[in-house]
Amino acid sequence: xxxxxxxxxxxxxxxxxxxxxxxxxxxxxxxxxxxxxxxxxxxxxxxxxxxxxxxxxxxxxxxxxxxxxxxxxxxxxxxxxxxxxxxxxxxxxxxxxxxxxxxxxxxxxxxxxxxxxxxxxxxxxxxxxxxxxxxxxxxxxxxxxxxxxxxxxxxxxxxxxxxxxxxxxxxxxxxxxxxxxxxxxxxxxxxxxxxxxxxxxxxxxxxxxxxxxxxxxxxxxxxxxxxxxxxxxxxxxxxxxxxxxxxxxxxxxxxxxxxxxxxxxxxxxxxxxxxxxxxxxxxxxxxxxxxxxxxxxxxxxxxxxxxxxxxxxxxxxxxxxxxxxxxxxxxxxxxxxxxxxxxxxxxxxxxxxxxxxxxxxxxxxxxxxxxxxxxxxxxxxxxxxxxxxxxxxxxxxxxxxxxxxxxxxxxxxxxxxxxxxxxxxxxxxxxxxxxxxxxxxxxxxxxxxxxxxxxxxxxxxxxxxxxxxxxxxxxxxxxxxxxxxx
Numbered sequence: 001x002x003x004x005x006x007x008x009x010x011x012x013x014x015x016x017x018x019x020x021x022x023x024x025x026x027x028x029x030x031x032x033x034x035x036x037x038x039x040x041x042x043x044x045x046x047x048x049x050x051x052x053x054x055x056x057x058x059x060x061x062x063x064x065x066x067x068x069x070x071x072x073x074x075x076x077x078x079x080x081x082x083x084x085x086x087x088x089x090x091x092x093x094x095x096x097x098x099x100x101x102x103x104x105x106x107x108x109x110x111x112x113x114x115x116x117x118x119x120x121x122x123x124x125x126x127x128x129x130x131x132x133x134x135x136x137x138x139x140x141x142x143x144x145x146x147x148x149x150x151x152x153x154x155x156x157x158x159x160x161x162x163x164x165x166x167x168x169x170x171x172x173x174x175x176x177x178x179x180x181x182x183x184x185x186x187x188x189x190x191x192x193x194x195x196x197x198x199x200x201x202x203x204x205x206x207x208x209x210x211x212x213x214x215x216x217x218x219x220x221x222x223x224x225x226x227x228x229x230x231x232x233x234x235x236x237x238x239x240x241x242x243x244x245x246x247x248x249x250x251x252x253x254x255x256x257x258x259x260x261x262x263x264x265x266x267x268x269x270x271x272x273x274x275x276x277x278x279x280x281x282x283x284x285x286x287x288x289x290x291x292x293x294x295x296x297x298x299x300x301x302x303x304x305x306x307x308x309x310x311x312x313x314x315x316x317x318x319x320x321x322x323x324x325x326x327x328x329x330x331x332x333x334x335x336x337x338x339x340x341x342x343x344x345x346x347x348x349x350x351x352x353x354x355x356x357x358x359x360x361x362x363x364x365x366x367x368x369x370x371x372x373x374x375x376x377x378x379x380x381x382x383x384x385x386x387x388x389x390x391x392x393x394x395x396x397x398x399x400x401x402x403x404x405x406x407x408x409x410x411x412x413x414x415x416x417x418x419x420x421x422x423x424x425x426x427x428x429x430x431x432x433x434x435x436x437x438x439x440x441x442x443x444x445x446x447x448x449x450x451x452x453x454x455x456x457x458x459x460x461x462x463x464x465x466x467x468x469x470x471x472x473x474x475x476x477x478x479x480x481x482x483x484x485x486x
Contacts, residue, residue: 071203342403
């Protein structure tokens, strides 16, 4: 290791470059942890043998990266990175006044919504969260959403690399810039078989990407329901005051008004998800159905990883990025995706209409605020694009304006009851035809109900005719059905 620079700063820079190939965006976190424990990162590249304590810390980090967690997404890695990203731009603890203001806004929102919809309040607590608290509460849901694709992708990569590398996967893999220093220098890591190692690495990298995306989302969301998919296991209404204030700073509307509008949207979402019990499972089932049907082209994957330099962990890490797996959508997948996008649009359209009706009498800027949210949802954000690379999905309501027009038409022609009756049963859920032609929705559902009624009547007649009569069963008329004896 005589070719290494003498300057400690240069040596630490070389170490950072080497570790980046393994830990990516978490490299600085690893180095900070070393320093917090009184270790000198530059000592790892000192003139003689690496400092044992520093080397042990590094190996512990690698051990954790490759062996923690037993699922397709490394939950520990995802959690740590999400928390790191959430606080990257600051995440001060909420003051008592901020928390009280947010909770009062959610309480007022419930009162306004009572006049706009017959769906009752969710019944859960009103909460004010920091970005970190949002991560803690919602990260398990994100892990479940990406798990089916992550599992398939990791297995595919393990198969391809296992075929290419045989029993030598990971053997001889050295830290870049540190010849003779293997990444897996004995111990439990060296005992991992190639397939297990690749699956573990896939799990870790998916954990990094989920953590990055969830942490980024924590800096963008206003509550727990912004993405249109339920993320909480228990009913609750939530505001993230730090994000609401950051959004309000670029608007002409005062902060209190912006917070109230966000509270109305959050409370409307919560009512819908709690009191339409089939809706959350319907949305999650569509995501899972889409994920289960994804096919990974092993030939395409093999061609992309064939030239991976196994002495360069960065090359391997890049091969595990979501875009490299060649995810191909079948016609069935496209149909599922269309149903999911339609369902998300209906949720957003209903919330938009109900929130507008509830807030218009009270908030002078409710109309421009509604339009700002529409544009924001339509554009998406970097985290949503990251999830698209992970699971092939953009959780965006592409046709939310059409859905809002449908609910507005139902309100105008039948009142709030007709608008909200859409959620009475999954069979009543509008489809793309209804978004194209809102005025014909009621007629189409009436015709559908009549057709179903005819089918039910026909089936009832068939079953009735197939049952033997009481006389056939006994040979004599049933009691009370024969003629009176004279």
